[in-house]
Amino acid sequence: MTDTSIDMPGHQEVDATFRKVAWRLVPILMLAYVLAFIDRGNVGFAKLQFMGDLRFSEATYGLGGGLFYLGYSVFEVPSNLWLARIGARTTLLRIMVCWGLCSAALAFMTAPSHYYILRFMLGAAEAGLFPGVLFYLTTWIPPSRRSQFTALFMSAIAISGIVSGPLSGAILGGADGLLGLKGWQWLFIIEGLPSALTGIVVYFVLADSPQTAKWLSAREVAIITAELQSEANAGQRQRQHNFGAALRDRRLYILCGMSVGLIAGGAGIPLWLPTILRGTGIHEPLALGLFSAIPYIVAVAAQQLIARSSDRLGERRWHAAVPTLLCAIGWLLLPQAMGHPWMAISLLTVMTVGYLGATGPFWTMPSLYLSGSAAAGGIAMITTCGGIGAFFAPTLVGWMTTVTGSLTYGLYVYGAVMAFGAVVMLVGTSSTGSVSATAQVHEGNLRQAAKQRADA
Template sequence: MTDRTIDMPDRQEVDATFRKVAWRLVPILMLAYVLAFIDRGNVGFAKLQFMGDLHFSEATFGLGGGLFYLGYSVFEIPSNLWLARIGARTTLLRIMICWGLCSAALAFMTAPSHYYILRFLLGAAEAGLFPGVLFYLTTWIPPSRRSQFTALFMSAIAISGIVSGPLSGAILGATDGLLGLKGWQWLFLIEGLPSALTGIVIYLVLADSPQTAKWLSARELGIITGELQSEANTGQQQRQHHFAAALRDKRLYLLAGMSVGLIAGGAGIPLWLPTILRGTGIRDSFTIGLLSAIPYIIAVVVQQLVARSSDRLRERRWHAAVPTLLCAFCWMLLPQAMSHPWMAVSLLTVMTAGYLGATGPFWTMPSLYLSGSAAAGGIALITTCGGIGAFFAPTLVGWMTTATGSLTYGLYAYGAIMALGAVVMLVGTRPNGSATATAQPHEGELRLAAKQRVDV
């Protein structure tokens, strides 16, 4: 046993280490999130067939669409706090197997009660996935790099939209009547069961922390640990470390207000996008699927550009608020575009790009104020509030659509919710000495602060 001091790594070596981390972690986490969004949003495409087969009303559809988020919200905080104790691998294994089976079971619903129960259970099964991954990334990635990692992970939302639309449209058209099952039944089966299998793959591939990652060298582990420690020390004074203390910080609730607008408005896109496109006069399911991919193709590029700008300027508030307000504006313009298919597709594209553009910067903000168990519980609380908003929004929109015979007022409601959330966040998290230390540019390059002990 000998002691040896590892020399200071240069920026290229640090960048190379985190690129290695990105290639190891992000693809498998993105796959999980792609499948999650396909399974939570494919009901919007299945709706094109099962509404007539099962004689569901728009109010029934909206309530079931929202119940997913109620189940998600009820179990999100317990799931994320449990993740901090048992690790990401076991948590994601449990989440993905349960939600995959719940999604596939929707193929056999015959009554509104079945739809309600399974959508609630689907949300309960998936609870903790998103905040759990955000918390997991805080144990690997320092704040100065986190927005890009977060946006890269969340590009899975756009990828799911690119894949899900054409895939769902093709399944609906190609499998209807196969082996006595409707196309919408095959849709749930084909898109649900792979999620359960992916959970097993994630369990085998992921490491719970850098310290348990066998694929990291001792020097790479030292670089990651040093970067995390260096930036943790920079922001140590303004962070809450315990969940109980975090609950007394008003910024937590203001971020939750933004979460309500962002999650509710964003969740409405896959839920109602196929209906909006059919409302413009398009009838073919496969064409609707192809057109629904266009907004996500543009949005995935915008998402990464906004995240890079946010990291480069070390600014989060406006990078989150401006795209959200743009999305809100497009929601409100959609009723005027319903008779013009390409105008509707254009607005849906800008709207989707705005929603996804805001995600990277916004979901980096909670970790600016929270760390330790407060980060796990605080992020889950913020997303739980967003989930509650996402429950009420489609329920309200479905009721208004049934009552008025038009989706117009529902589209206005989505826009208003998103705009209000952005304003609340901007007003409540104004820059000051205690809140935005990480928003200011660091002077010089970050370096390892301590010696690394190596066993030889």
């Protein structure tokens, strides 16, 4: 057993230890999440070809797009609770190999039923990745540093958008007809199989905990352990450690309400972005891919700035709500920009900045109230609720588009859902709410830790 008693380390030594952790963990976790978002969102680009080839309706596309999140939601909590037992390495190996194969298999669908089944299986395979990584980070990173780590990991969403658009556009335009396969078929194969191979790499690179990491010295393990323990303060007594007890906690359901808006509204961006851009008059596949990368390029920088501000000020609530409302406004204004490419791209950029900017602060909040198995199950439940919202939203939007012949009303749906989530969180965590008292204790400690680092 590692001896965690050490001489008091200086701030520079502590910072250096966590930088080492960041360089070891974050790149491989980011790569996994980049591939996950490419494989869940590339259907938005493949849609531009397979809708005509397979004679699918917009309602069929929307239902299949949403079924990913239904499969994700059904298996989210069991996957994350199992991770707490068997560790991150084995869990991520299983997740990545399965989803990579499911994504590649979409290349061979010929009927709506194939599309539905494979999208559901893709979601079921990926279930547990995101909440599992959030839970994994709680075993390595203290709360005062976690928003930046979380935002850095979640910048993978923006990076996937930067990479996926040009790559998908190039495959659609350049590989069409190669070896008798359509461009959309090559898209699923080329973007799906690397995920399965990366899962094997992840298994050998990660360590399940600081205590099992061979690349850390005994002193570095002790520093990490001491930092985690030092922030297990008075607020720790108010945190739930048991998942059953967490289910009786009102705070969990407030975060679930925010998750519905954030995940459902954010998931709509990659699903419909290529369709929206094509509706403005951009038709060439590579041009669509290049233009689709612009919102993500801006968002990747904004996301880190918002997370740093959240950690510096020790504040989560407004740093999550304001960007979410900004994204909601973008959705509501977007119908007015159809036919105007640069206006649409500008609004899509605002929306993407808002969505991704909210992710770091918001996904740090569950660990303020939950720990142990409650954190594993609670985070999974929050993402499950968001996944259910992300199932119904595109299903409804696809149906409305088929019935009305226009995407306009669907865009309003996404805006309303995101605004709902932000309002629920703001009202539920108001200064008079029961959540606030606990949050203020934790955020006070976050501010104190941030101030100590600034003074060093």
